[in-house]
Amino acid sequence: MVDGHTPWDQELASNWEPPQIDTSVPHPNRMFNYLIGGKDHFKADRDAAEALIKARPDTVITARAAEAFTRRAVRKLAEHGIRQFLQMGAAITIANSNDQAAGESAPDTRTFVYVADDPISLAHARALLVGRPGPPVTVIGGNFREPQDILSRPGLIGKLDFDQPVGLLLFGMLDYIASDRRARRALDYLMQRVAPDSMAALFHVVEVESEEVNNALDKTLAQDQIELTPRTAQHVHELVDGYEFIDPGLVPITNxxxxxxxxxxxxAERTAAIGGVIIKR
Known part of the structure; x- marks a missing residue:
């Protein structure tokens, strides 16, 4: 047992192999941490992030805008009465974490669960986020692309009450699933599982018409494992079609x-991401 959790290899779904623990391979979570000024990253992550910055300097603006958006979204969910949160995706922000934002907005927040697909990020998150003052935090490892496996974990039993509204934080989730069908299936499954009045905050990286940026992504990220898949804004709207978004809808995250x-x-024009909050009636 580690901090009340089972070891990584015992938590994994039987049909999924975790990414190798290889600090020479960049990971988007650690790259994001570097871009927002955090300390939890390795040379490969810094080199990959700098390659993206060289290809598109506005990468830093997008990362900082995404971090600020996540804080605002968490606070908005808390304002709507959400007191339990489940964050799934590649963007676990260890610096200025979202569980702290939830606790500051709603001191009676009952629980905050993070899911990490990267063993190194998992270890960092457990070391830094679990057991601090504020909402009780649980960090589990697994493939966020298959939420049905995550929600069946014994480690989640008693952590989340699916008969009460849940705040789903899908930050770096849909845009890290290459298949449209798989991404929509993951979103549908989560929304079906949660109770009415639950809310899902999400952002999605959008395509940039730059061959240099696309080449940088291909060279620096292990696309076969990471699946970063920027889509056009119209494509993202189609991907989430049928869901109800609270005001102002699915918009540039700066707006x-x-x-x-x-x-x-x-x-807004320099920020390559759109986001919003879905509400389940």
Missing amino acids: WHPDGTGPGPEL
């Missing part, structure tokens, strides 16, 4: 309830 934190609407 979603701006509050002066992070890049604002004036940088």
Whole structure:
């Protein structure tokens, strides 16, 4: 047992092999941490991030806008009465973490569960996020692309009450699933499992018409494992078609309830991500 959790290899779904623990291979979670000024990254992550910055300097703006968006989204869910959260995706922000944002907005937050697909990020998150003052935090390892496997884990029993509203935080999830069908299936499964009045905050990286950026992505990221899949804004809208978004809808993340934190609407055209919050009636 580690911090009340079973070891990584005992938590994995039987039909999924985790990424190798190889610090020479960059991972988007650690790259994101570097881009927002965090400390939990390795040379490969820094080199990959710098390659992206060289190809598109606005990469830093997008990362900082995404971090600010996640804080605003968590606070908005808390304002709507959400008191339990499940975050699935490649973007676990260890610096200025979302569980802290939830606890600051709603001190009576009952639980916050993170899912990490990268063993190194998992270890960092457990070491830094579990057991601190604030909402009780659980960090489990597994493939966020297959949420039916995650939600069946014994480690989640008693952590989340699916008869009560849940705040789903899908940050770096849909855009890290290459197949449209698989991405929609994952979203549908999660939304079907949660109770009415649950909410799902998400953002999705959008395509940039730049061969240099695309080449940098292909060279620096292990695409066969990571599956980073930027889509056009129209494509993302089609991917989530049929779901109800709260105001202002699915928009550039800089334009979603701006509050002066992070890049604002004036940088919308330089921010390659859109986001919003779905509500289940």
